[in-house]
Amino acid sequence: MALLDKDRLFPLEDRSRGIARALYDQVKGLPIVSPHGHTDPRWYAENEAFPDPAQLLVTPDHYVFRMLFSQGIPLEALGVPRADGGPTEADGRKIWRVLAQNYFLFRGTPSQMWLDHVFEELFGIDERLSAKTADMYYDRISDCLAKPEFRPRALFERFNIEVIATTESPLDPLAWHDKIKASGWSGRVITAYRPDPVIDPEFAGFAGNVESLGEITGEDTRSWTGYLAAHRNRRAYFIARGATSSDHGHATARTEDMSQDQAAILFEKALAGTCSAEEADAFRGQMLTEMARMSLDDGLVMQIHPGSFRNHSAPMLATFGRDKGFDIPTRTDYVRALKPLLDAFGTDPRLSIILFGLDESAYSRELAPLAGVYPSLKLGPAWWYFDSPEGMRRYREMTTETAGFYNTVGFNDDTRAFCSIPARHDVARRVDCGYLATLVASGRLAEDEAFEVAHDLAYRLAKQAYRL
Amino acid sequence: MALLDKDRLFPLEDRSRGIARALYDQVKGLPIVSPHGHTDPRWYAENEAFPDPAQLLVTPDHYVFRMLFSQGIPLEALGVPRADGGPTEADGRKIWRVLAQNYFLFRGTPSQMWLDHVFEELFGIDERLSAKTADMYYDRISDCLAKPEFRPRALFERFNIEVIATTESPLDPLAWHDKIKASGWSGRVITAYRPDPVIDPEFAGFAGNVESLGEITGEDTRSWTGYLAAHRNRRAYFIARGATSSDHGHATARTEDMSQDQAAILFEKALAGTCSAEEADAFRGQMLTEMARMSLDDGLVMQIHPGSFRNHSAPMLATFGRDKGFDIPTRTDYVRALKPLLDAFGTDPRLSIILFGLDESAYSRELAPLAGVYPSLKLGPAWWYFDSPEGMRRYREMTTETAGFYNTVGFNDDTRAFCSIPARHDVARRVDCGYLATLVASGRLAEDEAFEVAHDLAYRLAKQAYRL
Amino acid sequence: MALLDKDRLFPLEDRSRGIARALYDQVKGLPIVSPHGHTDPRWYAENEAFPDPAQLLVTPDHYVFRMLFSQGIPLEALGVPRADGGPTEADGRKIWRVLAQNYFLFRGTPSQMWLDHVFEELFGIDERLSAKTADMYYDRISDCLAKPEFRPRALFERFNIEVIATTESPLDPLAWHDKIKASGWSGRVITAYRPDPVIDPEFAGFAGNVESLGEITGEDTRSWTGYLAAHRNRRAYFIARGATSSDHGHATARTEDMSQDQAAILFEKALAGTCSAEEADAFRGQMLTEMARMSLDDGLVMQIHPGSFRNHSAPMLATFGRDKGFDIPTRTDYVRALKPLLDAFGTDPRLSIILFGLDESAYSRELAPLAGVYPSLKLGPAWWYFDSPEGMRRYREMTTETAGFYNTVGFNDDTRAFCSIPARHDVARRVDCGYLATLVASGRLAEDEAFEVAHDLAYRLAKQAYRL
Structure with missing residues (x-):
């Protein structure tokens, strides 16, 4: 008896099942591109047994x-x-x-x-x-x-991972990444710039974090212009360690485009710890726009994934700390929230923003219509709770008709569970091939085009979107 | 010619249809457990012809x-x-x-x-x-x-109803239930505690209702502590008549966890009829938390089903009264609304809350993620407008991947239409068997496990969740 | 090789596919009724080559x-x-x-x-x-x-269009419509009353537009009563050119039912350009109720389609003007928004309102429950981004169980792309036949009834709902 059905997740009807199988046969062996995730770079650096x-x-x-x-x-x-x-x-x-x-x-x-x-x-x-x-x-x-x-490196190779990104704070020295590079191992492990600790006035230790950022970069982060310069400096440091993207997980998709004077005043209050909740939120929104402005120059792709109410249970947070399964999605507005940033840079072809969602009702209503017109916007895959067969199916059914395939970015696994990476990509490849097969069998896509799209979704689009 | 197709609601594709048929054959004859509904206990007490x-x-x-x-x-x-x-x-x-x-x-x-x-x-x-x-x-x-x-009792037996719950106000003497018991008839008809008339400051006659509650229970319901004692007393009375659950249908899922002093002040205003709309809402929210606290002691399962805008048409309400088909679902937030109650008691394994929804966009976004982590929470079935083949299918497709089957509670019919009870359970059993068959046929569930789950969904989980 | 699969959009499973084919064969040749759209009446008047x-x-x-x-x-x-x-x-x-x-x-x-x-x-x-x-x-x-x-008229005939509606402002002289009529051509091209320029205080040139409306109609549109009289006058003018409906695309579904005195004061502020954003919104809401009141007398069917954030990109609006693909759907509330109008006239059988949605999460939650009880309400088809196979399928799956088929109005194409009209109706007919076939094959609808419903959805309901 086997645990796995070899035709799992394919459509049930014979003809579409046959097409799905053929599409999948072509993509199942493609290398894994994993541009967004949370595996520990130490694993690859030390290569100890689990x-x-x-x-x-x-x-x-x-x-x-x-x-x-x-x-x-x-x-x-x-x-x-x-x-x-x-x-x-x-x-x-x-x-x-x-x-x-x-x-x-x-x-x-x-x-x-x-x-x-x-x-x-x-x-x-x-x-x-x-x-x-x-x-x-x-x-x-x-x-x-x-x-x-x-061991981690052997698994990395066995999993056929072409490139994997980890996610680090600007305050991280990226020592494990340097160690990986120094080791001469050929595995490509890159970092991503996740600036929450130095961007969010409500993050624990914000002022101290900004001070550290100043020390690390040699900039005077007590001033707004020095603070921005420190970000630019640190982004360059990350880029030198392979980073091609920044990563932003604010509670909402709010952006702001205030004047530099206003922003400087808000920054001062943030450092002094005197921001109201509303001001802290506005500052986070302004920083998304600042990050976009920097991306125009240094080319980092922005990942924005709002909508999670983090650490929902106060007693569980107190007892076990963050990230214990108590992050719960909430309703998310993108249309009004992103407008300031999009008015500023949304039609600039140099900018590339990958938008993720945790509110499926926004797929067809907001996300696909936005990504289907703004050249700067692409849709990230169904992720987190929706990194699942039904979640992926709904994602394609609700985004393709308005945004097409080429305003999406293929799959990323977003996991800290290293061994599950091939399983997750396999599920995505099967579900996408099943979806394409259904389009072919119902006369909505030519079969030769389906083969090209299957390859794009499994491999090429992730590389292209993340500039890898 | 027959009105009913014997394979109705099963998947269309042959193999999955065959599996669905086999699953359904096993569960179609199981007794009906109907733990939430609105049939009239007088029917069973008097046993008159319709x-x-x-x-x-x-x-x-x-x-x-x-x-x-x-x-x-x-x-x-x-x-x-x-x-x-x-x-x-x-x-x-x-x-x-x-x-x-x-x-x-x-x-x-x-x-x-x-x-x-x-x-x-x-x-x-x-x-x-x-x-x-x-x-x-x-x-x-x-x-x-x-x-x-x-006649009602004969139909009850013919329908193979193992147990049915009715829903009564704390002010109801439960005389019909006593009469049923006294009659020696073996049918199990229990009550459920629905305290809206004495909990909602905006309910018609609230102050008088609270006074009546005091008279019935011998408690001084003019004071906050006496009022709570009266609830405890009355819940015990209901439990003695078989009640295993309370039932709460506020417009929102709002909960509060204020101090007892604050609550006492609000209660005084509620009795005096001087609550603002906001204060009335806060009081209802506080009472959900109080009910949860009582449940820790007396074991009543809480049913919470927010989201209905009741009696939407003012002229129809004036002409025909309440419950005339003008209750319309609205957007519902669970994540912020339930937090006070969940922070207070949400991880206490003694507490059991069954959450219902009328806003399907919350299934995958809020309800499944909440029920998939809080031990006190289970998801009630798709109900009301969604007690339907497509409604039930969407419910399983949007909740299973995050909450699994065992954070749901099987089916309840919620009806006042007595004769429709077998039909409704039959639809639920067919749709669930069809869903399970699709999982099996697409390699997501082993066939022997599907048989176990089908039995659980049709019978066992409802008994377990409602402590029957 | 053909571009089109003759069985496109039908279910994949054999039996249901066969039923869909039979249903479609019966409706594919029916005349096209196109009661809502944006083709240019000049095409039909001048009949020049494209x-x-x-x-x-x-x-x-x-x-x-x-x-x-x-x-x-x-x-x-x-x-x-x-x-x-x-x-x-x-x-x-x-x-x-x-x-x-x-x-x-x-x-x-x-x-x-x-x-x-x-x-x-x-x-x-x-x-x-x-x-x-x-x-x-x-x-x-x-x-x-x-x-x-x-040429346009030849295509109109080849497309088998029985009647097409265009959409005009009250300030439009409808000269092209008169020219079409005068030409003796048999094609039926009617207009629809779209009063945004003279109803929305925030529309560019509002006060001037209202003044022009006064000149055209010979009413004193500086007073509230004269303004209303001008609308009545102009609606009659449109009705004489075939109009059977008015068309309202406000950003929200908000309605108001204020006293005539209050409305007159608000109108004065609107003319003076001193309305706040909130007051402008309230005025638009009041005007929907006024339009409903006029419909009771003159019989125009009201089309309400809220929910679009128009011209989202400020720089694109500045560079290219309105309607350049930057209208993005937003969350829409119908339940509270429509209550004032519905309380006033919602149960009056003389009133007919066709409600459209751009927020699919409202289909099952708000739109179907409202249309399933109010005699004045019918649901417009899935439209705009949702005028698509998956959009139409979701629409039926989420509205039929609560509103049935007969509280929907068949299909309308809403297009300015003249040549795409047959294609769009063909997609709608195929998807509806596929949906009906699935109901038949799963025992939810008798086959002879499906044939009747298919004809209703493709042809009869649009004529009936739009009073054509």
Whole structure:
């Protein structure tokens, strides 16, 4: 018995299924381009073995532990560290058994599809995970992880990753990236410029962060012009380490285009910690426009992904800290929010902005119509909760008719779960091929064109959009 | 000719249709668990014959009369009572003929599917309802209703209802429930605690209602603490009559977690009738949190179903009163609205909240992400306008990938149309089996697991979620 | 090789495909009823040849040039006129080659489907448009346009258009319509009353426009009562030229029902140019209610289509003027916005309002529930960005179960692209037949009823709803 159906995610009707299979056969072996993600550059720099199955697949994956938590399993039982350093489960095998006993909870979810892909393709297991098979799984995976061919660089090569981006703060020295480069290893690991800690007046330690930015760059970040110069300087530093994009995850898509004098005054208040919530929001909006202005010169592609209410549960934030599965999407307005930036630079062909959404109702209503006319805008793929078969299908069905394929940017996986990268790209390739096959079978696309588009969506558009 | 296709609502493609059929064969005969609804307990207590076909199937069913009204048929012609006691059609046969002549209006709607199910399965009719067959229908149904096997208790048993909940105000003495119990009949009819009249400062007669609550419970409901004690007392009374849940249908999902002192002040203003609209809303929000606090002790499951703009037409409300098909869904925010309650009790495994939605754009964006992480939250089924094949399909497609199946609670029918209960559960079982079959056929779920999930969705999860 | 698949847009599964084909065979030849659109009445009045392929198919079609612009092609290169009269490409062949080279951008879009339909059905071309075939296309289409059978009236007849509506301002003398009538030609071209220039205080030249309205009608439009009388007068003038509807495209669905005294005061401020933005919005809302009041007397059907953020890009508006593909949909509330008008006249069977949407999340949540109960409301078809296969499919799937088919109004094309009219109606007929076939195949609709509904959706409902 196999965990994976070889025709999974293809349309059910025979003719379209056949077309999907043919399209997929052509793209399944293409290299992986992963231009947006959160793997740890240290893995590639040090190339140490991953510690154990639970540390690899359970404890760091918020998709996995949030589902278990939703059914009453404490995060402590899954080894998730507490902010107060209090005790959490340290025995990987015990954590693994909790996953195994509760694996039925993941029925119908992409997490199960990704995990089963890892189990079968990476570790060669073909029995379903359950209480009964828990220890067999644990032993098998542990054995594998001890072998050299399961170290990060070997996996990177086995996964056929052509390039992967990590995401770092401007305050990060990028030492791991330098170490990777110095090692002579051929794997291409680049960084991306994620300036929240020095852009968001409400980020913990904002003023200190800006001061550090000044020290690192040798600019006087107490003044607005020095602060902007420091960004330019630091962006150049990141670009020298391969960065081709910046990454912005504000709560809303708000942008501003105020005068430099007004911006300078707001910056002063931000440093002094006297911004109101509204002023802090306006400052973040202004900084998106400033980042766009810098992109005109240095060519960094901007990624904007608004709409997440971060760390929704106050007690969970207090007990376990950020990023514990409590980021919840909210309604997002793009049309009014982006107008100041777009009025300033939106029709400049030098600017490239990749827009992501967490509010699917905006796909057909706002995102596709905007990307279908502004030369600076492209649509990022369905991501986060929507990095899933149904999410991807709805994305194509709601954006293609207005924005076409060529105002989208292919797929990016956005993951910290390294082993799931091939699984996620495989799902995207299957779903896109299935969608294209449906268009062909219903007379909306010629078959030869579908082959070209399938290749573009699986490989070429991501490279082009991210300037890789 | 039959009215019902035996394979209705299954996927069209052969293999998935076959799987759906097999899944459905296994669940179609399971008992009905109906934990949320609005049938009249008096029916089961008195066990009288239903009066006539129009009184049974047209006049009380707002789905039916709203569609007829939308095409210009006055509600008076359908026998709907006027608030002023003015004349309305009293001849059941005339009302029935109006339905028959206009039955084409229901093409493609769930109402037609439910009615056809009742016509064929309950009354043995296999010709389509039309002007031509109106009198045949009327005579046949009238004849049936006169027979003992069409009395409420006989139908309850024929429908294979394991348990049904009605919904009552705290001021209701639950006399019909007591009478049912005293009768020795084995049918399980329980109540649910619906406290709007004594919780909503804008409810007609609020202060008097709270006074009555004090009298019934022997608590001093002029004080905040006495008022809370009265709720606790009355909840216990309801629990003794079988209640396992409370039911809350505020216009928004707003919750509050103010101090008891603040709450007491607001309560005083509410009693005095001096709350502003904003304060009334805040009070309702605070009471959801108070209800949650009580649930931690007495175990009542909370049902929260916000989002309906009630009685939208002022002239229709004046002429015909409440609940005449003019409740219209509106955009609903859950993420910010529920945060105060969730911060207070959302991770407490003793608390169980069933969340319903009328804004489908919140399924994938807010409801599934919230239910997929908070142990206290489960998702109620697609309901009201969405208690329909496409509504149920979209519900599964938009919630499963993030919340899975086990953060949902199976199906509940929410109806006052007694005879439609089997039809509604049948539609839900067919749609869920069709959805599961599609997952199996596209390699997203193993077939043996689909059988287990089908049983869970049709029967087990409702019992478990409602603590039945 | 053909550009068009004869079974395009039908369901893929065999049985439903067969039913769709049978339904479509019955409706494909029905006359076209086009009650809402923006073709130029001058075409039919003068009956001159269309100038060249680019002037016919590229330069005036914002769907086409917005997609090309989104990929960096300047509008000047497509011959779109600049507001300053600056140079733009005048060579039709050069413009055509730009389209041809970039035709791949339209893969999967309705634009490609419409254009291919025109290429194959109208101009007899069966090779795909590309850089290689650009000149062949240009020559072939140019040759055709020179022939008498490609003049507007000949095409009107060939397209089997039973009636077409254009859209004019109250200030338009309707001279082209009079000329058409005087010519003795049998084609039925009617007008529609679009009063934005004299209703919207923020419309450029509002006060002057109102003054002109006074001159044209002989009413004193400086007073509120004279202004209303002028509208009544002008509506009668339009009705005499065939108008059966008025057309309202405010940014929101807001309506008001203020006293006549309040309205008169607001009107005075509007004329004086002293309205705040809020007051201007309230005035527009009041005028919708006034238009409804007039409709009770003169029978004009009201079309309301809110939700578009017009001319989103300030620099593009400055450079190229209005209607250049920068109208972007926004979230739209109908439930609260329409209540004042609906409370005033919503249950009056003399009133007929056709509601359009650009926010698909409102289909199932607000639009279908409103149209499913108010006798005055009908739903306009999926339009603008949603006048597409997936847009139409979602529209039916999200509205039918609550509003049925008979609270919708069939299809209207809303286009200025004359040649695309048959293509657009063909897409709508195919998608509706496919939807009906799916209902039949899944046991939700009897086959004989599907034939009746298919005819209603393709032809009868539009005539009935628009009182044609």
